[in-house]
Amino acid sequence: MTPTDSAAARPETTEPELAEPHLRAVLDTAGLAVEYVRAQDNTLFWLDEDGTEIAVTDFAGGYGSVLLGHNRPEIVERARELLASGTPVHAQFSSHPYANRLAAELNRIVGRELDTDEPYFAIFGNSGAEAVEAAIKHAEMDRGMRLAALREELARHTASVRAAVAAGEAKVTSRALAGAGLDATAPGGDFETLAAELERHNAELFARPPLFLSLEGGFHGKLAASVQLTHNEGYRAPFKALAAQARFVPRERPEALKEIWAEERGTLRDVRVFEGRVEVTEREFPAFCAFLVEPIQGEGGIHVLSEEFAAEIQRFCASIGCPVIVDEIQSGMGRTGALLASAQIGLRGDYYTLAKTLGGGIAKTSVMLVRQAWYREEFEIVHSSTFAKDSFSCHIALKVLELLEADGGAAYRRAAERGDALRRTLESVAADFPGVVKEVRGRGLMLGVEFHDQSGSASPALREAAAGGLFGYVLAGHLLHRHAIRTFPTASALNTLRFEPSLLLSDAEIARLDGGLRDVCAIMRDAAGERLAAGRAG
Template sequence: MTHTDTAAAGPEVTEPELAEPHLRAVLGTAGLAVEYVRAQDNTLFRLDEDGTEIPVVDFAGGYGSVLLGHNRPEIVERATELLASGTPVHAQFSRHPYANRLAAELNRIVHRELGTGEPYFAIFANTGAEAVEAAIKHAEMDRGMRLAALREELAEHTASARAAVAAGTATVTAQALGRAGLDAAAAGGDFEALAAELERHNAEQFARPPLFLSLEGGFHGKLAASVQLTHNEGYRAPFKALAAQARFVPRERPDALKEIYAEERRTVRDVRVVDGRVEVTEREFPAFCAFLVEPIQGEGGIHVLSPEFAAEIQRFCESVDCPVVVDEIQSGMGRTGALLSSSQVGLRGDYYTLAKTLGGGIAKTSVMLVREARYRKEFEIVHSSTFAKDSFSCHIALKVLELLEADGGAAYRRAAERGEALRRMLTSVAEDFPGVVKEVRGRGLMLGMEFHDQSGSASPALRDAAAGGLFGYVLAGHLLHRHNVRTFPTASALNTLRFEPSLLLTDAEIAQLEGGLRDVCAIMRDEAGERLANGPAR
């Protein structure tokens, strides 16, 4: 397989296709394998056959990475200053005051939105998936240290009871043996038999792997651990043996939490001396390592977590001492009108993960925040990342926060206002095509439009696209080539198109998208798949 590139001032060059050629071919079938040569504000530019720039309105927005716009002038200026000044990108294992300033500024905003003063410690990374990996690693380290403390406490209690029995100040009762699952008569009241059985039972619990909880439809990355917390089985199945497993909780089903707790609850057996008798009690075992939640599911179809279900998750996790990891990688950083989208539904996390817009569309950076009550300082020694916490990305992230917070948070307000304008348009289209559009969902500048299944369409083109799993991509290709609009379906819900533009979105750009959506809706209504564009890849 080869690919032809034409340089600005040089001969045509044919190169072997080695950079993910299969993916490029798949994109080509939907007309999406185009090359963009420039980006500005809410627009990407590609070239037509004679080399003329074609502006394309970008509603994909780097999967939520460019809330402030492509190549935002203030961010480009800051990046230029940093590079020109020789800012140290590689100064690992040294003092990083700019990272501390960034952590402090994030804390200031988080405290304002959550109404708390509890510090959140920051662990920096490069991508959202890495931030999730850091969060689940930290949660397991915390659980492991709690397990070690529990194991030590159980051992101390056993030693104390053993000494009391040996001294004749305590006796082993039939009730204690029965609670341990032993035959009182056969054991003859022997403490060592009791201790051995308790050790056997407890050892089984301590040997169990951590259990993670995640919502159905959730997406938390594709790295070795994070992919197992992503609901899409197509992403998980090839790597199932590599990492921790998860239980997936149905959305908006509080009763499911009770069912899962009943099925997964584990206890250890403790022994204490009370009034001269050895007694066996059950204690809760920390089986649940973490519960990962997206306030708005990005790849799962733009489903918004309700305040009611958020409250149920909070109550459940507090009752079983399970930390909540709030994945704000797509929904956070101002996209819904607040730094933390979760704050708008009343969900408070023990961990937060932020990325994408944190880098202003230029720097590749992310952060995992851990509240003080959960933080383990030992994690700083066993976890690191080569490019994390560098001067360039931290200063860019500080500029991003400065822009978001300027003029009393005008950027947050604009994101909410532009999002409402976009939603009104999407709702209008949905109302005019009720047999085509199933639902409009989302908040702020993170919206989705779900279409009814087209697998039964009389149009072979629509039917085949639906059956082949390319339906949303085919619609995206049509919007690109006929309407110069760029968007994609959500990765795990291909009947849903995503709209995550920048806050620079104009009324004219909304109208341009509306024209495209009305066109594709009419094609589906008329079952006229032959009208779909299948533009040439370039």
């Protein structure tokens, strides 16, 4: 389509703004409310007032969804083939061999990266947040089933001891009463009093709602349950009453794990007979449903989990029987040079969530993988999704994996090499503007640049942007209109700009970014905020 055709296809309308008008107004304020009419490789195109296409280098990359590039020809061709052949999108509750092939291929790659042959079962969905919801639902179902089995076991023990006492084969001792928190000298110190107290104590623990662990700065989606595991309080607070709650663990503070455990743990009381005496013993209560971890926090500011802290999380969760859900929605699918960024830091998940690039930038799809040791087949009956496991998205995802794995994993190597080249440029800018750039973080093609707080700037424009929570968006608007560069701040760390381009990123595009970042750094260094507005389209 030519620029003229594109303009003709978009007649002016006087329709009221009904599709998220407030967000549109915010984007207008930052200079980001442009309509993109075409996308190719690492470039988006929008039209100026004359209908001329303006090419923009895309460093936002669909929030990490287009690692292989916009409208990758091989993926587009596969999509055309599928649609032309009439592939069934809606054939629910039937055989889906293509979904099984996709699950098998994911297992092959995951097994290689984790050096394991233990299978992971796949539950497909439509979005990353849906994959997270499926994971936490499955984890709670598993916890509920373990609790039910534990409760039945305790009841059997109580019945067995009751029978032994009735038969005169066991006696209730003062030690047993004390173990249940009862006064051993009080009247009525019989077994039924003891059993009633044990039941009361245990019932309080069994009635506890599920509690999750998540890292400070973590982002796991904005659906009813997943938003409560997202650290940003602004996203959580309005919906706090709707779903399970989380304890947030400070990043890189392994000692906090034991502190939180000490605060939240609980012990059930069991009763058994030993050498003719009734004894009360303690059983650990599974206080936590799961621990959600991003190997690289995307919306939290592109923070990479250290290998040391990853190992501590792994050890801690194994010691208390808490599964680890590794959220690879933004970091996975080759963006860091491997299918799983977590594998690069030695973190093995009991669950994985994958999305974004899994759909090749075209299909809306996601998957939740569950390690065999934790899998509950009953989940397949109580969880479903209309568009999940359909032929179109599964075949597109298979093409994505084929492209990633081709030529001995050349795409992974390319992502790592292009990421290294981009990082060198970002670090060069940081070195030249130490008073402006606080830190460069990330891995592969998932990088971030954090700027120092500008709330004390001598520039009123910069102070206002910082105070209003629009700082990163204003910088992004300037980069768009002055330098034809598209990026955004991370959602929960607005002083950090994200850079998640496709692996087609060229040296010329990196050079363009270098110039754009040096410009915004000079504006901040010189407190010349008035120059930001000059870069926007009128």
